[in-house]
Amino acid sequence: MKQSVTVNKTQELKLAGAAKAALSKFKVKSPKFDLKTFLRKVIVPLASILLFIGLWHIGAKALFNIEADYKIQKALTDQGQAAANAMAACIASGDISCQPNTLPSPAQVWESFNTLIADHKVISADKLAFKEKTAALNEKRISEGKDPITYTGRPSFVDQNFTSLNTVFAGFLLAFFIAVPIGIIIGLSDTLRNAFNWLIQVFKPVSPVVWLLLVFMIVKTMTKDSNSDSAFIISFISVGLCAMWATLVNTAMGVSSVDKDYINVAKVLKLGPLQKVFKVILPSSLPLIFTGLRITLSVAWMVLIAIELLAQSPGLGSFVWEEFQNGANDSNSKIIVAMFIIGIIGFLLDRIMLTIQNMVSFNKNATA
């Protein structure tokens, strides 16, 4: 455990460094140094992060001890005192072969993160070398009308992040292009809204897994004769279908609940039906549409992991599942790394959407 504590300290140092960087930025913004704001904006969040890591560390240690005691006890009952002593010594020595399998400590997770980054560097270098090696050959193959040789090695963790982002982006676009137009049409007509309401209410709560299976049934048949990447198609369509409901409902609501004053203006100005939709109804429902899109994006990112996991599509979801199946010594900590990365990316996506929302809508007070 000693080692982990020292690593923990370096981690703290790094966090302190980040805090200093944040502080310098803060200072640039307001030349007057305000202790109260500094406390509230830098020290308090920092303290809460440290508290979180501390609690996690203590919890992981406790779980580690329970697991270790159980292992020693089992050795004692199965093979006698000598084996138990050997097991205790083995655990204490930190040997990989006998480590208890439980919640990893923050230090282990940090270590795994570094391992994954190092692994990524190795794989990228490998990829680059491969590209250089095959460049001439590929050119020749293309000129001959053949497919170029592509790198088929294992994707790194970072590559998988981008694959996942790619899938989410495709799914989000699909959701956008389905939900917004349908939402507008449904919102404009009471009759259509009543006609489709049951469908929305019934399909909205359906689990991502079921959507995946449904999409699988259809896509499997549709792509029978093609050699395209059906796993990607299945996962992005499922993500889109799961996530589009928030946008659909919000768009329909935004369009149907436009302020009556604005409708009166449209009537008095005698705008045509299309002008009325594009110049009055849509702008006034933009804030709600964007709220829906924000929810859609975060739902898409959330269900993506489950869907990738089941669809065998490469990405963060399958990374997590493979690591779990793998059961290697550092698998658990890699899963936790993935968890944090998923969380951080999700947070960033939400922030991006919020920024866009504030840029396009007249309603400037949208917040998290």
Add this chain to the structure above:
Amino acid sequence: MAYLELKNVNKTYGEGKSATEVLTDINLTIEEGEFVAIVGFTGSGKTTLVNLINGLLKPTSGEVLFKGEPVVDTSHERGVIFQNYSLLPWLSVGQNVAMAVKVAFPNEKKAFIKERVAQYVEMVNLSPAINKRPKELSGGMRQRVAVARALAMNPEMIIMDEPLGALDALTRGNLQDEILKIWSKDKRTALLITNDVDEGIYMADRIIPLRPGPRATLGPEFKIDIERPRDKTELNDNPVYKKTRNAIIEYLMGIGEERKAISKKLYELPDLAPKSFVA
């Protein structure tokens, strides 16, 4: 032929048992170039009356005739200034006005539209704020934008639904003068709905009280025989002004008393005495 004519107009909201009769037996004639004010209590159905005239609502029975033709829809000939400004918040001042100009002059070039927008924004003294959003403006400025938007469409008749109701006294006075100036410049027909008798007397040729609803109907008209341009400060000493004002207020108060008399029901209060904490 009267310019605008309302014949036995009734307006009922809802149907069957839940129907509420808002306006009953409204008869009104406005001649071309006239400035008519309708004065009434809040909730007496003034906005309903306005919407019937501008074409947003249809009468349940009776006829609304504009230049002899029944009103079936809104028209660019009748410009409306709404009570709550109704500016589109995502457009700037200029864009709000431009939207109206574009639909009123669909065949004109961009330069014409731009010039007309600038001209009308200038007219209401908002040129420095032409690129601002309604949210950044004060209530008076917003109402001026609404005035500019309505007038930029070059309507033959201006219908104003308590346009100055939400403004403070000073801004109100200024805008009254501005509206009068515009009205007298090319003698458009104007209908002003207001709850302020003084405003009506200062601005209008005729004042017609609206008896409070439900079943609201128009009362007898009061002619304002005061020469234009009227001066606000001198108006207070004008005997005609005093007489007319008193007559209108007396009439309105009379309605108020009548209303009270109707609701002179006795309510029996429960026999409760406050608890004594001393004993």
